[in-house]
Amino acid sequence: MRSTDRVHALPRILRPVWGLALAGVAGAMLVGCSTEEAICDSGEYPVMAVGGTGSACVSNGEKPLNGYVRYPKGKVPEHVDDKWDIYWDTHTVDKNGDIVDAPDA
Structure with missing residues (x-):
């Protein structure tokens, strides 16, 4: 099964959720969000x-x-x-x- 087949194999109801999840990850990468915990708070x-x-x-x-x-x-x-x-x-x-x-x- 190709990776594109997996997306199409998802139930129709889950396709928008999958798309939103991918968009969120891509957006976070573009704006430089970090999952690293800061030593101190801002200020x-x-x-x-x-x-x-x-x-x-x-x-x-x-x-x-x-x-x-x-x-x-x-x-x-x-x-x-x-x-x-x-x-x-x-x-x-x-x-x-x-x-x-x-x-x-």
């Missing part, structure tokens, strides 16, 4: 715990909470499980701002 930026692997999100324009600092420039995680999110699971910054292995890694 926030991520911060990391000094000396540990904890993190938090802070509203734009506000300073990090005590014991937290901004991620080093160019090493900021943007999405869950992206390159930098995984990296910071085993690294942290010390009180001097140096990148070091996380104590629990």
